[in-house]
Amino acid sequence: MTTASNRHLDTAARAKASTEATVRKNRIELGELENLQILDENGEADEAFAPRLTDEQLLRIHRAMVLTRKLDLRMLTMQRQGEMGTFAPGFGQEATQIGQIFPLQARDWFAPSYRSFGAQLWRGWTLEGLLLLWDGFAEGFAVPDGVNDLPFSIVVGSHVPLAVGVGMAIRQCGDDAVVLTNFGDGAISQGCVNEAFNFAAVYKSPVIFVVENNGYAISIPTEKQAATAELARRGPGFGIPSIRVDGNDVLGMIVATNEAVERARAGDGPTLIEAVTYRMSLHTTADDPKVYREDAEVDRWTIKDPITRFEKYLTGKGLLDAKAAEQVAGECEQEVLAARERFRHRAKARPRQVFDYMYEQLPPWLERQKREYFEKLDRKGVE
Amino acid sequence: MTTASNRHLDTAARAKASTEATVRKNRIELGELENLQILDENGEADEAFAPRLTDEQLLRIHRAMVLTRKLDLRMLTMQRQGEMGTFAPGFGQEATQIGQIFPLQARDWFAPSYRSFGAQLWRGWTLEGLLLLWDGFAEGFAVPDGVNDLPFSIVVGSHVPLAVGVGMAIRQCGDDAVVLTNFGDGAISQGCVNEAFNFAAVYKSPVIFVVENNGYAISIPTEKQAATAELARRGPGFGIPSIRVDGNDVLGMIVATNEAVERARAGDGPTLIEAVTYRMSLHTTADDPKVYREDAEVDRWTIKDPITRFEKYLTGKGLLDAKAAEQVAGECEQEVLAARERFRHRAKARPRQVFDYMYEQLPPWLERQKREYFEKLDRKGVE
Amino acid sequence: MAGATTSLNMVEALNKALDQTMSADDRVCVLGEDVGVDGGVFRVTKGLIDKYGENRVIDTPLAECAIVGTAVGMAIYGQRPVAEIQFSGFTMQAFDQIEQNMARFRNRSRNRYPVSMVLRTPYGGGIRAVEHHSESREAYWAHTPGLKVVIPSGPRNAHALLHASINDPDPVVFYEPKAVYRAFREEVPDDPDPIEIGTASVVREGDDLTLVAYGAMMRPTLEAADDLAELHGTNAEVIDLLTISPMDTETLVASVSRTGRCVIVHEGPRTCGIAAEIIARLNESAFEHLLAPIKRVTGYDIHFPYFQVEEHYLPDADTIVEAAKETLAYE
Amino acid sequence: MAGATTSLNMVEALNKALDQTMSADDRVCVLGEDVGVDGGVFRVTKGLIDKYGENRVIDTPLAECAIVGTAVGMAIYGQRPVAEIQFSGFTMQAFDQIEQNMARFRNRSRNRYPVSMVLRTPYGGGIRAVEHHSESREAYWAHTPGLKVVIPSGPRNAHALLHASINDPDPVVFYEPKAVYRAFREEVPDDPDPIEIGTASVVREGDDLTLVAYGAMMRPTLEAADDLAELHGTNAEVIDLLTISPMDTETLVASVSRTGRCVIVHEGPRTCGIAAEIIARLNESAFEHLLAPIKRVTGYDIHFPYFQVEEHYLPDADTIVEAAKETLAYE
Ligand SMILES: Cc1ncc(C[n+]2csc(CCOP(=O)(O)OP(=O)(O)O)c2C)c(N)n1
Ligand SMILES: Cc1ncc(C[n+]2csc(CCOP(=O)(O)OP(=O)(O)O)c2C)c(N)n1
Ligand SMILES: [Mg+2]
Numbered sequence A, B: 001m002t003t004a005s006n007r008h009l010d011t012a013a014r015a016k017a018s019t020e021a022t023v024r025k026n027r028i029e030l031g032e033l034e035n036l037q038i039l040d041e042n043g044e045a046d047e048a049f050a051p052r053l054t055d056e057q058l059l060r061i062h063r064a065m066v067l068t069r070k071l072d073l074r075m076l077t078m079q080r081q082g083e084m085g086t087f088a089p090g091f092g093q094e095a096t097q098i099g100q101i102f103p104l105q106a107r108d109w110f111a112p113s114y115r116s117f118g119a120q121l122w123r124g125w126t127l128e129g130l131l132l133l134w135d136g137f138a139e140g141f142a143v144p145d146g147v148n149d150l151p152f153s154i155v156v157g158s159h160v161p162l163a164v165g166v167g168m169a170i171r172q173c174g175d176d177a178v179v180l181t182n183f184g185d186g187a188i189s190q191g192c193v194n195e196a197f198n199f200a201a202v203y204k205s206p207v208i209f210v211v212e213n214n215g216y217a218i219s220i221p222t223e224k225q226a227a228t229a230e231l232a233r234r235g236p237g238f239g240i241p242s243i244r245v246d247g248n249d250v251l252g253m254i255v256a257t258n259e260a261v262e263r264a265r266a267g268d269g270p271t272l273i274e275a276v277t278y279r280m281s282l283h284t285t286a287d288d289p290k291v292y293r294e295d296a297e298v299d300r301w302t303i304k305d306p307i308t309r310f311e312k313y314l315t316g317k318g319l320l321d322a323k324a325a326e327q328v329a330g331e332c333e334q335e336v337l338a339a340r341e342r343f344r345h346r347a348k349a350r351p352r353q354v355f356d357y358m359y360e361q362l363p364p365w366l367e368r369q370k371r372e373y374f375e376k377l378d379r380k381g382v383e
Numbered sequence C, D: 001m002a003g004a005t006t007s008l009n010m011v012e013a014l015n016k017a018l019d020q021t022m023s024a025d026d027r028v029c030v031l032g033e034d035v036g037v038d039g040g041v042f043r044v045t046k047g048l049i050d051k052y053g054e055n056r057v058i059d060t061p062l063a064e065c066a067i068v069g070t071a072v073g074m075a076i077y078g079q080r081p082v083a084e085i086q087f088s089g090f091t092m093q094a095f096d097q098i099e100q101n102m103a104r105f106r107n108r109s110r111n112r113y114p115v116s117m118v119l120r121t122p123y124g125g126g127i128r129a130v131e132h133h134s135e136s137r138e139a140y141w142a143h144t145p146g147l148k149v150v151i152p153s154g155p156r157n158a159h160a161l162l163h164a165s166i167n168d169p170d171p172v173v174f175y176e177p178k179a180v181y182r183a184f185r186e187e188v189p190d191d192p193d194p195i196e197i198g199t200a201s202v203v204r205e206g207d208d209l210t211l212v213a214y215g216a217m218m219r220p221t222l223e224a225a226d227d228l229a230e231l232h233g234t235n236a237e238v239i240d241l242l243t244i245s246p247m248d249t250e251t252l253v254a255s256v257s258r259t260g261r262c263v264i265v266h267e268g269p270r271t272c273g274i275a276a277e278i279i280a281r282l283n284e285s286a287f288e289h290l291l292a293p294i295k296r297v298t299g300y301d302i303h304f305p306y307f308q309v310e311e312h313y314l315p316d317a318d319t320i321v322e323a324a325k326e327t328l329a330y331e
């Protein structure tokens, strides 16, 4: 067995021999960095790099983004009217969401953060399920059958090591699935996320890390979160190929994720994708962005809107016109309203379920506490 | 307030405009990396880059390295003879240790890992103090007066955030001290170390991070610890200027650390220095390296020995000859033996001190436990 | 100024304590996620950054372990950092730094580097939050040697105790009952009450039984005491622990030695919780006076439930009254 | 094979349990620092990598949080990982993953992803180790809903309990008393004893008082029982908890209801420790049978001392006998 450092010093010796060793030369410097962007703000695409997608696929992607936003807006109204818990809007990140999830197969795994409506819906989570869980009904967290997803994580970054572990198990079993996990610009500061990067690189875990750089971690702008202008710079330090993508460009997201999925499936390990996007709405409904950012900034992003941009593109391709767009919007709105009805019917507190799923079998000590708790409910006349 | 990602997309737009955006171009790649080496294995120095040091300084550095090794060897004998606890030998890392600590001023701070004999002695820790603490006597951890050091940390990496915090406080108070902290190739995998890198970069904490890549974390070779051949690659991902140095070249270590100290003192923030060296001896006296590495590997490093190399250099400069070298060795050996005598006189278990320094004032509940404990000692007839 | 008071809720009282200590002592500084420009997600640090600047009110990256670790480093240098963890559920992320450095550094450095710092964090249920935002795990810290653990129950003692904690020479974990943050106002003296860390407060005297609680559980407990008096003619003595560790054992023993009956209330899980420790101490020091088994009205040994049902999980006045009645009925 | 036994120390017994479960079930894999080529710093995983390869015996980078986090991920995929944390003092580095994912994932996923994994780690004092290498903080895990906590006391029950833990459908924190690792040998049946997790063992019957202990404390406790019998003619019943959580309350209550007197022994800090919980449960279920205050012979609420004096800190037979005598003398 020879060690890494071993090899290094030989290199070093050579370096020395060429008498070129200087402090400056030995500093590690990173070059300037560009963004991958295929579809620009005006809806013009660089077709040379555009993914090959059928018209149906393009329209499905469009509908998914619209549905995501409709849910988002509806939930905000519901929350303001007191029929929804605190939740985290994804307004503005629809392209990042649909672009990252489109390349995944059903057999692949997805470990999302809490701000993942779009991708979760695409994967098969139901609208009313999402409404239920955000309104504090445990059943909303039930993973739909046939969906290989983890329930999203509330603890920032805590799901990232899990994703890497799922990937390690996939390799152990010789399966060919891959794992995609997303997290925010704040999450990348978490120690366990960096530990996970290292594990993924060391074991070539088939993981796609998508860091959704939406500009803020609550009130903390990305420039205060890290000293590098780009978060994608974090990857190479762990030996992870990394790329920055315009996160409001759904085509760019698909191309970058496709490549990462291929790499993972080929057994070549993880990729870090930084999706540069923007949180147009509140951090959560408990948050007031006016305290820490100016509307002018939000305006600068409105013109980069991922849906408008994609609609221009589809229109240019003759796949969409104002009327068709309106129709899609209307249908999605109806879908959401129908889901709200189903939600309202199912929105029933079940206090007697809190001891469920603690263990496969409830131990005697907990059986006893459960009885005590049920007696309390009986006294209160609660079902 | 404008956000980082904001700025990025402008760059992105430009990139797009130049229609150069391709997936490949957007991957972040790091170039090849060389080692800073000034003094090679044959003791020949690249004087153009050598630090300007007086003859006294050069000889003091030599003596410090020899003393470190003498202590190391003596402790091993003592441990094998049952008069020393389990300890972590630093054999082979003397140049890394003395080279990193030489540039520090007394007013600067030092937060060492447990494998830091050389640097601790240079800073003013006493030989018998180190013997006491490694033999399980709490008093050995008492920080000598006038020494701005943290007691070394046993928990791998856990002292690194402390060092960054000391640096942040230094900046808060407008003082001009800097903080140097060292840790191993294993420690760099710890989440808190990566969190500390980020904090240091964000706040420009005046910290010098020295990762002593000695090839192993117990049995784990560096190549299994990380997917990058070089650990210095970790720094740029956090926005930290980083450099690799031949850790067995004390001159290279001094040059690199000098530069890092200047940067920190100037308020330009942290530096990561990877010192490429080798753990010639056991991980600790509880370890058996034969299980995981071959002697041949150790032999390849013996020829790179930092002390032999430096002695050749001094001889070449006419500052040292065989006789003088022998004398230094003899004097250091005597110093260590004298310290062992002082240690033997002071090595007295003080079981009644275990409640000391828990709080400034012992709370009643602990006073009560202390009484209970003292009664136990009284019963056992223990002082 | 002396004697002057202001009507404040707990958030305002805590904010005032921070403001007062920061203006009185340059070494006091605040760090944490969103504590600066945003003023903290609960607004406890509101306005401090405008008054004391970014140098002393530090918005940090999203990394609890480093927040605590760097705060300990600052304390080692001689500063008096007040670190905020946004929700107590995320103190888990910093458990290593709390247990290995914050709690130990005075001892490890043989008294050279005391860690005079405060770790502030909102804990407990009752605000319809998502998972991990309602935990009450103060027992972890009570079980950790080297720490002090303080939990106020109202604006007035919150103001006094935060002053005392910031001025304490040892590391204090300061749990803030978020359900109480804006629940009610009290007249808070501008000069903080001299409450000593380590002393509990008998907030209501009685001879029939002793009710022990702290933090957000003080309200249902006092409600229960009222009901017991009005509906059952029972005089309950009520003790507000205020300091969880080191616990004021003497006050507890004195009371229960008199009443012989005791009910202990907390939100956190039951097993190895604070109530267990209190029972153990009363068993040791008031055994001969105990007339009935000491009752635990606590959270169950399950994950804190989703918010639609949290009200049923949390101890309430009825449940406390029930427990008290059983205790009183015991012969 | 049935009925065959082999003389093993605890390290060998644990190694055998790992070997047997790995050969019986492909899903079982081992990960941790130095568990592969090195065979573990205590040699518990010795030889496994040669037999099962790098794919199932995984040497990890030095990152406990990721070790537990990736193990949970493997369990979610359906593997049965056995993660090793080199010393229990470093489980603090993984506290977040243990509490937030390992303990909760079955519940959070509404039963879709049970976490059938074992977290093995050596705990406790007595081996002349440096700071952080002698901790005994099992109470942290007992206070954490969703976990099971198992602590064997000898080679034979270690072998049986590790089998049971690996086959358990829920996450098990498996604390190994490192002071016992090579302390003695036992005849260990090749087919593991059918010890159920959650059941304590009455290792010695007696009527005068009950001694409760577990792990490394079983030796001084049994020694104390002998002394009590020989020197004082006292018959102590001795209970080995084996499972700390969920605790076998019934066995404890049955015994103390008979003896009326009890001494509990553990190494960990006293406040909110396992003994406190046992006292609370006995107070609830055996109150009327208690003849004397239940005694705690435990570690003190201080940092585990440096090794030159650890023997004095740790509970020993004399101290247990003293406590028993006081309990017996109480009237
Ligand atoms: C470990 C942890 N610390 C703090 C929080 C509180 N918190 C919730 S979201 C959030 C900001 C996350 O920012 P980012 O990672 O950028 O994701 P985004 O919300 O922007 O999608 C914080 C601090 C948490 N949930 N988990
Ligand atoms: C957090 C933590 N995990 C595990 C250990 C056990 N341990 C002590 S030293 C060591 C290896 C450290 O390797 P490295 O960082 O390279 O430093 P070196 O020993 O080579 O100087 C390990 C795993 C520890 N002390 N702390
Ligand atoms: Mg963000």
Ligand SMILES: [Mg+2]
Residues within 6 Å of the ligand: B184, B185, B186, B212, B213, B214, B215, B216, B217, B218
């Ligand atoms: Mg090393």
